[in-house]
Structures are given as C-alpha cells and as structure tokens.
Amino acid sequence: MGTRPVTGPRRAAERHTGVRATGDRPLSGGSAVVSLEDGRTVVVKRGSGPDSTVAEAAGLRWLGESGDVPVPEVHGVDDDWLVVDYVPEGRPEVGAAEAFGRALAALHARSAPAFGAAPPGGPTEAWIGLARMRNEPHEDWPTFYARYRVEPYVRQAVDQGLFSPAQAAVFDTVCARLPELAGPPEPPARLHGDAWSGNVHWASDGRVWLIDPAAHGGHRETDLAMLRLFGAPLLDHILGAYREAARDLGRPLSPGHERRVPLHQLFPLLVHTVLFGGGYAAQALAAARAALA
The missing domain is CATH 3.90.1200.10 (Aminoglycoside phosphotransferase (APH), C-terminal lobe)
Known part of the structure; x- marks a missing residue:
C-alpha cells in the first residue's frame, strides 16, 4: 500500500483512530488490545506477512457490508498494522x-x-x-x-x-x-x-x-x-x-x-x-x- 510503517500498536491505534491511546494489553505476535481516550477499545493486529493486513481488512469489509453476520469494524490498515473494534467475549448460547x-x-x-x-x-x-x-x-x-x-x-x-x-x-x-x-x-x-x-x-x-x-x-x-x-x-x-x-x-x-x-x-x-x-x-x-x- 506504500504507507509509512508505524512503530508499535499504540501508535498504530492513534494514527488510525485519531484518538490518544491510554493503555494496552499485549497479545501474541506483537498485536495488542489498546484502550483509547474516548473510552473505546480496539484490537491492533500485526501483519503476518506481505499484504496480510490488507487482505484481512478487505475480507472484513466484504463480509460485513450486508450486515448479515457481525464482524469487527475496520478503523484503519497499513502495511504492518490492522486496527479493528475490540469485541468483548461472551459465552455460547x-x-x-x-x-x-x-x-x-x-x-x-x-x-x-x-x-x-x-x-x-x-x-x-x-x-x-x-x-x-x-x-x-x-x-x-x-x-x-x-x-x-x-x-x-x-x-x-x-x-x-x-x-x-x-x-x-x-x-x-x-x-x-x-x-x-x-x-x-x-x-x-x-x-x-x-x-x-x-x-x-x-x-x-x-x-x-x-x-x-x-x-x-x-x-x-x-x-x-x-x-x-x-x-x-x-x-x-x-x-x-x-x-x-x-x-x-x-x-x-x-x-x-x-x-x-x-x-x-x-x-x-x-x-x-x-x-x-x-x-x-x-x-x-x-x-x-x-x-x-
């Protein structure tokens, strides 16, 4: 995509949401759950390889455009990072x-x-x-x-x-x-x-x-x-x-x-x-x- 790399999940979250990050919880592979100043929480995923973030973002948007099945909203993507909504976990019913x-x-x-x-x-x-x-x-x-x-x-x-x-x-x-x-x-x-x-x-x-x-x-x-x-x-x-x-x-x-x-x-x-x-x-x-x- 030709975008300038962003170092770290907190900076990626800030760049793609326009909101200051106030905290983060590390996940595997360099990814993290990041808390934002406006009260929202996002997942910042580190790419697994070339175009992996772009592919996942395109897939989420395509699957979500009809609204049939809920998928996390994409807030931003670059060559290294994908920022999406954090969805709190529940239990099967x-x-x-x-x-x-x-x-x-x-x-x-x-x-x-x-x-x-x-x-x-x-x-x-x-x-x-x-x-x-x-x-x-x-x-x-x-x-x-x-x-x-x-x-x-x-x-x-x-x-x-x-x-x-x-x-x-x-x-x-x-x-x-x-x-x-x-x-x-x-x-x-x-x-x-x-x-x-x-x-x-x-x-x-x-x-x-x-x-x-x-x-x-x-x-x-x-x-x-x-x-x-x-x-x-x-x-x-x-x-x-x-x-x-x-x-x-x-x-x-x-x-x-x-x-x-x-x-x-x-x-x-x-x-x-x-x-x-x-x-x-x-x-x-x-x-x-x-x-x-």
Missing part, C-alpha cells in the same frame, strides 16, 4: 447459535463474482492464518479447489518430507475426480474462508461474530466443513438453523453434503500440515481417502 446459522446462510447467498475471487480491494496473494493462499477467479469450483486449495499444499508437504510419493498420489486422485466428487454445481458463495471455532466469536452482546477471515469466493460447504473440523460450540444448532434458512432462501444444501465434509476439510488440514506437521499429515491423508470412498 442456543439462541445465538441458531441466529448465527441463519445469518451465515444469508451471507453465503450474497454470492461472489467467481470461485477464487478475492474481496474487493483484496490481494491475489492472500493468507489463511500463517500460510499463503492464492485467490484466482475460476468459473468452476473443482478446478479452483484442486489448483489453489489442494495441489500447492500437497507439493509443500512432499518437499517437507511429510508425504511420500504414494501418499501424494492419493491427493492427485482426489483432484482428478473432483468434478464427480463435488456434487451438483453451485454458484460461488461469499466465504469467511477460515471458519474454525477460534474465529467464531461468542460475544457479550449475545451475538456470534466472525473474526480473522481468509475471505474469498468459494463453495459454501467449505465454511460448514470448517465449523465441524475443530468442533464449534452448539454445532448442531448452528447447522440446523443454517439448513432451514438455506431452504427458505431457495438454496437448500445439495444432497450428499454430509458425505462431502472430508473433501472440504482437505484444505484446512493441508494448511495445518505444512504449518505444523505432526498428526495433521495423517488427518489430511485420511480425509482424502474418505473423500474418495
């Missing part, structure tokens, strides 16, 4: 879970220009957590998913010695068969892109907020599979309300969506494999085999 499921169905129905499309103003070279993620528009989901959500991470894992050639061939088979494994064609959905339980924020205002997106145009079953991956609280209530709302919107989930969960979990599992190794490689391989089964 059934009513909030069901409202979130309905809202997520509405958000997905807002659609996207193409599979792999970045949010307006977002970079092609984006991020999911600490891993790079490329957004390139495609007309069909199977081609996009194979080319940019499976194959690059399998190659990285092979280079790191985490998959043997024989194991990598299982993922090659999944990619070759994706047109038949993907189910009925769907229009591209507006995805959060990293909707694991840590990014589903149960707030003190009684609502569920989405934070830390890796937003792009994709298949809505990917967000739903991510919710399942690490066990979002009250998941049955979220998914039940989602299914009902999707039907009401004239976009019911396609038959076989439960069987396709492992297919859509491949992407996050492969990302975790290249970042953390360990048991994630085995989980990713098991998901690939389950997708083929």
